[in-house]
Amino acid sequence: MSKELDFYAARVAKGLITRREFTGKAMALGLSATAASTLLGSAVKAAGPQSGGTLRIGAQGGSSSDSLDPALAASFVPTQVNLLWGEPLVSLSDDGGLEGRVAESWEGSADATVWTFKVRQGITFSNGQSVTAADIAATIERHAGEESQSGALGLLRDVKDVRAEGDSAIITLNNANADLPFYLQDYHIVIQPNGGKDDPTAAIGTGPYILKDHEMGVRFVFEKNPNYWGDYGYAGTIELLVINDNTARVAALQSGQVDIIDRVPPRTAGLVGRAPNINVHSEPSAGHYVFIMHCNAAPFDNVDMRLALKHGINRQEMVDKILFGYGSVGNDTPINSAYPFYTEFEQREYDPDKAKFHFDKSGFDGTVLLRTSDNSFPGAPDAAALFQQSLGAAGIPMEIKREPNDGYWSEVWNAQPFCTSYWGGRPVQDQMFSTAYLSSADWNDTRFFNEQFDQLLIAARGELDTAKRTQMYADMGTILRDEGGLICPMFNDFIDASSDKLAGWVSGVPGFGFMNNSAPMRMWVTS
Amino acid sequence: MGPIGKLLVQRISLGLLLLFLVSIVIFAGTIILPGDVAQQILGQSATPEALANLRAELGVDQPPLERYFEWLGGIVQGDLGTSLASGQSINEIVGRRFANTLFLAGCAAIVAVPFAIFLGLLAVRYQERWPDKMISASTLTTISMPEFVIGYILMFILGVQLRWFSPTAVGFRPDADFFTRLEAIAIPVIVLTLVVLAHMMRMTRAAILNVMQSAYIETAELKGLSSFTVIRKHAFPNAISPVVNVVMLNLAYLVVGVVVVEVVFVYPGMGQFLVDAVTKRDIPVVQACGMIFAAIYIGLNLIADVVSIIANPRLRHPK
Numbered sequence: 001m002s003k004e005l006d007f008y009a010a011r012v013a014k015g016l017i018t019r020r021e022f023t024g025k026a027m028a029l030g031l032s033a034t035a036a037s038t039l040l041g042s043a044v045k046a047a048g049p050q051s052g053g054t055l056r057i058g059a060q061g062g063s064s065s066d067s068l069d070p071a072l073a074a075s076f077v078p079t080q081v082n083l084l085w086g087e088p089l090v091s092l093s094d095d096g097g098l099e100g101r102v103a104e105s106w107e108g109s110a111d112a113t114v115w116t117f118k119v120r121q122g123i124t125f126s127n128g129q130s131v132t133a134a135d136i137a138a139t140i141e142r143h144a145g146e147e148s149q150s151g152a153l154g155l156l157r158d159v160k161d162v163r164a165e166g167d168s169a170i171i172t173l174n175n176a177n178a179d180l181p182f183y184l185q186d187y188h189i190v191i192q193p194n195g196g197k198d199d200p201t202a203a204i205g206t207g208p209y210i211l212k213d214h215e216m217g218v219r220f221v222f223e224k225n226p227n228y229w230g231d232y233g234y235a236g237t238i239e240l241l242v243i244n245d246n247t248a249r250v251a252a253l254q255s256g257q258v259d260i261i262d263r264v265p266p267r268t269a270g271l272v273g274r275a276p277n278i279n280v281h282s283e284p285s286a287g288h289y290v291f292i293m294h295c296n297a298a299p300f301d302n303v304d305m306r307l308a309l310k311h312g313i314n315r316q317e318m319v320d321k322i323l324f325g326y327g328s329v330g331n332d333t334p335i336n337s338a339y340p341f342y343t344e345f346e347q348r349e350y351d352p353d354k355a356k357f358h359f360d361k362s363g364f365d366g367t368v369l370l371r372t373s374d375n376s377f378p379g380a381p382d383a384a385a386l387f388q389q390s391l392g393a394a395g396i397p398m399e400i401k402r403e404p405n406d407g408y409w410s411e412v413w414n415a416q417p418f419c420t421s422y423w424g425g426r427p428v429q430d431q432m433f434s435t436a437y438l439s440s441a442d443w444n445d446t447r448f449f450n451e452q453f454d455q456l457l458i459a460a461r462g463e464l465d466t467a468k469r470t471q472m473y474a475d476m477g478t479i480l481r482d483e484g485g486l487i488c489p490m491f492n493d494f495i496d497a498s499s500d501k502l503a504g505w506v507s508g509v510p511g512f513g514f515m516n517n518s519a520p521m522r523m524w525v526t527s
Numbered sequence: 528m529g530p531i532g533k534l535l536v537q538r539i540s541l542g543l544l545l546l547f548l549v550s551i552v553i554f555a556g557t558i559i560l561p562g563d564v565a566q567q568i569l570g571q572s573a574t575p576e577a578l579a580n581l582r583a584e585l586g587v588d589q590p591p592l593e594r595y596f597e598w599l600g601g602i603v604q605g606d607l608g609t610s611l612a613s614g615q616s617i618n619e620i621v622g623r624r625f626a627n628t629l630f631l632a633g634c635a636a637i638v639a640v641p642f643a644i645f646l647g648l649l650a651v652r653y654q655e656r657w658p659d660k661m662i663s664a665s666t667l668t669t670i671s672m673p674e675f676v677i678g679y680i681l682m683f684i685l686g687v688q689l690r691w692f693s694p695t696a697v698g699f700r701p702d703a704d705f706f707t708r709l710e711a712i713a714i715p716v717i718v719l720t721l722v723v724l725a726h727m728m729r730m731t732r733a734a735i736l737n738v739m740q741s742a743y744i745e746t747a748e749l750k751g752l753s754s755f756t757v758i759r760k761h762a763f764p765n766a767i768s769p770v771v772n773v774v775m776l777n778l779a780y781l782v783v784g785v786v787v788v789e790v791v792f793v794y795p796g797m798g799q800f801l802v803d804a805v806t807k808r809d810i811p812v813v814q815a816c817g818m819i820f821a822a823i824y825i826g827l828n829l830i831a832d833v834v835s836i837i838a839n840p841r842l843r844h845p846k
Contacts, residue, residue, distance in 0.1 A: 058697070063803040064620070065612030216613065217803055218795040219697070241697040243793045247679050251694035254687045258697070 049504055053525030055235035058249045058258035062242035064217030069200035070190040071143055071150035076262060076514075077242055079187045081214075083517045084222050084238065085126065086190035086205025089117055089136065090181055091518075092427060092511045096340045098181055101230075102131060102191045102206055112176040112462050117169045117184075123229045125193050126210045133164035138195025140171060143188060152188035154442065155431070176462030178469070182428045187517065208233030208521050217242050234504070234524035253278060253497055260498040260523070262514050266324040266378070269495050277500050282326050282493045283513065286338040286425020286432075289322070289377040289492060290330075291370065291387065293485040294447040297417035303483055304362035310348060310487055312355035312391040318489040321386060322379040326495055330488035332481045334423060334432050335473070338491075338510055341429055341466070343474035345481065352394035359396050367397040370419065371412050375405040377422040383489075384420060414445045421445065422492075427511060429473045433457050437480060446485030453479050501525060534836050542829045546822060550602065553817040554595050557810045598814065607815040612807050617815045620800070625819065627701060628789070628796035631712055632781040635719035639781075640774055643724050647731025647770075648758055654736065663732075666725035678718045678791045685714055696794040715792045719785065723777040730773035734766035741765075768835035775831035782827075783820045 062077030070082040087101040100106070104120040119133050142148065144156035161172040173180065190205055203211040208230065209222035222238040241258060243249040246265050250272055252258045264272055264280060273280035293300035293309070300306055315329040328336070331345055368391075372384040381402060388398045403412050403419075412419050426432040435441055438457055439449045453476055460472040480486065494513030498505060504523040509515040515522060582588045601608055607617035646666070650659040669677060686694025692713035699711035738744065739762055747757045786798030793799075797816060804812035 063807065064800050065610070065803050065807040065809055067613065215795065217799070241793070243695060243697060245791055245793065248682065248695045248791060248793055251682050251687050252697060255690060255694045257693055257695060 049234045049524040050527060051234050051524070052236045053527070054237040054239060055260070055502065055520060055523065055525055056258040057238065057240045057520060058243045058252045058261040059240055060242075060244045060246070060249060060263050062217050062244065066216050067201060068203045068211075068214075069196070070188050070192070071148065071152070071196075071200060073188055074151060077217075077220075077240070079512075080514065080517050080520070081203075081211070081220050081240065082190050082205075083187060083207065084209040084240075084520060085203045085207045085211045086192065087207050088186065088189050089184045089191065091185050092509075092516055094506065094509055096338075096510045098185060102136065106181055108178065108180065108464075110464075112178045112180075112464060113173045115171045115173070115180050117171070119167050119169070120229065121167070123206055124227055125204050125206055126225055126227075127193065127204050129193055131191065131206060133167055133169045135193055135195060136169035136191055137162045137164040138197055139189065139191050140169070140195070142195040142197055142200075150188050152183075152186045154435075155183040155186055156189075175458075177430075178461060178464050179428045179430045183431070185427065209238055232518070232521035234522075235520070238520050240520075250497075253499060256499065256501075259502050259525070260496065260519060262494075262496050264495040264497045266326045266493075266495060269326060269497075270324065272497055278497055279500060279505070280495060280497045281505055281507070282495045283507065283509070283515075284328060284336075284338060285492060285494045285513065286334075286336060287423065287492050287494075288330055288334060288336075288425075288488050289318075289380070289383065289422050289490050290334075290420070291487040291489070292413075292419060292421050292446050293487070294417040295483075295485040296447045296449070299362065299364040299366070299368070300417055300485060302362045302364065304358040305364055306485060307482070308355045308358035308362060308394075308396060309368070309391070311351045311358060312394045312396055313387055313487060313489050314350040314390040315348075315489040316350075317386055317390070318383055322383045323490055323492055326493040327490050328493075330490050332484070332486055332488050333477045334436070334480075334486065334488060335429055335477055336491050338425060339429050339432075339473075340427075341470040341473045343470060343477070345474075345477060348481070350390060352390075355391070355394035355396060359394065367399050368418065369399050369401060371401045371403050371416050372420040373403045373405050373408045373412070375408060376413070376420040377492075380420040414443065429476075430457070430461055433476065437484070448480070448484050448486075450479060450483065498523070531836060535833060538829055538832050538836075542825050545825055546818075549821040549825075550599060550818060551595075553814055553821070554591075554598065556817075557814055558591055602818060607818075608811040610804075610809055610812050612804070612809045612812075617812055621797070621812075621815055621819065623701065624795065624797050624800045627699070627794065628782060628785060628798070630708070631715060631719075631789070631794060631796060632778070632785060634709065634712060635716045635723070635781050636778055638716055639720040639723050639777070640727065642720065643727035644731050644770065644774075646724070647728045647735065648755075648763070650728065650732045651735045651739070651758055651762075652755055659732075662728065666721075666728050669721035670723075670725035674718060674722050674787045675791050677721055678714070678788060681714050681717060682792075685717075696792045699794060712792075712794065715785075715788050715794060718788055718792075719781060723780060727770075727773055727777055731766070731770050734769040735762045738762045738765045764838075767838045771834045771838070772831045775827045775834075779824045779827040782823050 057080070059077050059080060061075035063075070066078045068081070070086060073079045073082055089101060089103040090098045090106070091101050093099040100120065102120055102123070103117040106115060106117045108115045117136060119131055119136060123131050125131060140156065140159065140162045143150040143152045144159045144162070158173045158175055158177060159171060160174045163170055171180065192200070192202070193204055196202070206229070208225055208228045210225050211220065212223050213221040219242065220240040222240070224233055224236050243252055243261070246263070249261045250264065250268065253261045254272070254275060269280050269282065272278060291313070293306055295301060295306070310332050319325065319327050319329055329347065330336070331348055335342060337344070370384055370387070372380045374381060381400070384400045388400055391398050413421050423436070426435065434457065436443050436445060437448050437453065438444070439454050456472050456476050460469050463469045463472065496514055496519070502523045503526050505519065506515060506522065509518065598608065605618070607621060609615070610617055610620065646662050650662045653659045682694045685691050693711055694714065696711045696715060699708055735758060744757060744761055747761045785796065786801065788794070789796045789798030790802060797819070801813065801816040804816065
């Protein structure tokens with residue numbers, strides 16, 4: 001049977017029969033439609049990428065006030081645009097590790113305080129200029145500098161000094177950090193000639209495409225960079241059109257105005273995927289929708305109270321009804337299998353008896369007040385209502401207060417003791433924990449102050465032994481899960497969709513959606 | 528100067544006075560927006576020094592009155608200022624965006640105005656019979672639905688299902704050939720037409736019916752003219768004034784009120800631009816857009832006034 005299927009798959013790849021015919025044949029041979037599509041995907045890939053053609057992207061998250069300065073990118077469109085004409089030093093590889101882009105190789109000193117990045121030999125910027133270690137050093141300087149407005153400033157606060165030496169850029173840190181290379185894959189830190197100090201918005205970099213024409217918040221046109229050093233970049237032309245409206249974006253894909261779109265709303269993803277010429281790509285992510293309690297405010301300052309609420313939430317129900325199945329259950333830590341040093345814990349289940357036991361033990365006999373708003377995450381008020389129901393079954397009374405969207409992030413989140421919120425993922429544990437769970441973190445939105453946790457986090461930064469580090473993060477995860485103020489019921493998927501004019505989607509790419517912004521470079525237009 | 532000239536001068540100066548008053552309201556409105564402009568731009572991580580630097584750079588540390596006159600001075604000389612977000616001259620960006628908006632509004636007007644008036648005449652001709660009732664019912668239905676609902680419905684039916692037109696305007700380029708541009712905005716034009724049709728149609732119908740009660744219409748009928756000729760030659764010219772008024776009001780709506788349609792169909796006009804500017808608190812852009820929209824509204828209403836004055840024989844032929 002498999003030989004027969006392989007034969008048909010090869011014929012589709014060559015364009016001798018259509019996808020639909022293939023699916024019909026595969027189903028006749030006893031395969032499910034999904035399995036047939038998977039099989040076909042690998043067959044088409046085996047046929048190899050094709051060069052040329054125009055790839056059209058319909059993207060949300062663009063505005064006429066965006067800038068081409070990579071330091072200022074804060075939404076999807078500018079990020080994607082910058083990563084087409086430019087590249088950071090390194091990028092995430094498909095296995096969650098790192099691979100070199102502008103940097104050919106890198107290594108840290110034994111104490112992880114001095115890092116040396118060797119510039120890739122023979123590569124040039126799109127203006128023809130050779131890339132030097134001085135350009136790398138200047139880029140880091142600009143983002144880490146005192147007047148920096150860069151979104152990556154927080155990552156680079158610990159940089160003490162950066163200098164160019166021969167073909168290497170050497171970064172010295174104030175404190176040990178084994179994750180520095182992971183920080184430098186951040187999409188803001190795109191290497192520019194002289195670090196972009198002369199003209200940060202020139203859009204000159206080492207990326208696979210060259211920006212030919214643009215109107216901010218409307219459209220961007222790229223052409224293949226003929227001197228690009230790497231393999232990526234199959235389409236001859238890329239056209240990126242900003243379509244912020246969800247319905248319009250989906251309609252543009254369905255009618256063939258664009259070939260690929262980002263952020264398909266979970267509510268309609270199933271319907272969109274039913275069209276024969278459209279493939280919906282739902283990819284697990286590290287982003288999560290949460291309920292956050294302040295560990296230092298009554299009644300949440302009692303660990304039994306926190307445990308009662310954690311046991312009283314039905315995680316699977318949230319995934320089914322809020323994410324419409326496009327996601328996975330959380331386990332009350334911000335970490336999931338998308339992270340490199342991940343250890344699996346026993347899954348915490350909905351258990352009304354345990355919830356009641358801890359609630360009684362906490363001695364609290366009032367009503368819990370949860371604040372929520374529409375923009376705290378998609379479907380948050382519905383999720384709050386589900387939570388209220390499941391707690392009610394355990395005899396825990398909860399009141400929901402609906403807050404206005406306007407001002408939610410300044411008046412409610414990080415201000416009120418119990419509310420709904422969301423977090424995007426980070427590439428490594430250290431970044432996630434340092435952002436929100438360290439006692440001194442900028443956004444410690446659960447008011448979590450735990451000395452043992454802090455010590456482990458600082459120690460793990462300087463620990464280069466992977467096994468030891470993994471154990472440390474596992475210990476920290478246990479502390480957060482049992483004592484922290486985070487109730488994390490679900491991790492949301494990134495949902496993108498492309499028409500079958502495009503091939504080459506790779507599943508399971510870590511990082512952000514759109515194959516961590518590499519889809520336009522790694523997919524190709526089939527003839 | 529005849530009475531018409533006098534009236535014209537009077538109207539135009541009133542229009543300018545109104546525009547001046549609007550400029551005060553716009554400026555005051557943007558000043559009382561919550562949050563300091565510099566704070567909005569720099570965000571939470573702003574240091575006091577950076578805030579002070581930016582305030583000085585933007586000139587917001589000067590007293591409001593001084594800033595107002597500086598801004599007004601610029602506007603009078605045709606200088607709309609500089610965008611805070613992009614640092615570009617507003618004249619340049621707005622010029623391009625405004626041309627796009629005018630193109631969309633213009634196309635919608637070319638379809639909507641004659642169609643509405645024709646439907647109005649038809650409704651009068653078949654007054655209280657089924658064509659009249661059907662025209663009223665269908666146009667009132669489309670005006671009662673929010674634009675984005677009609678937009679989504681047509682996008683789905685005409686764009687995705689039937690594939691007659693592009694569902695969104697992303698194919699629109701100012702430099703593309705005329706036909707491509709028309710095709711890109713076909714559905715938005717239909718939506719806008721449906722939205723403004725009822726108002727103009729009903730007004731045409733009401734104004735003509737009003738005239739139809741007059742004695743000279745009876746005379747025309749007694750002369751044996753066909754009913755449509757009576758409407759066209761005798762009733763309509765005398766109903767021009769109210770019709771022009773409502774047509775101008777709707778034209779102004781087409782230019783100023785297309786924000787929702789532009790955003791839904793991803794059309795690169797003033798609407799999307801204004802929405803982006805408000806979100807980013809790009810105050811000079813918001814002020815510039817506000818002034819332009821106000822000028823259009825006042826200008827078109829002025830034209831309506833002038834046309835009704837000219838259409839009035841008593842004013843044209845003073846005793």
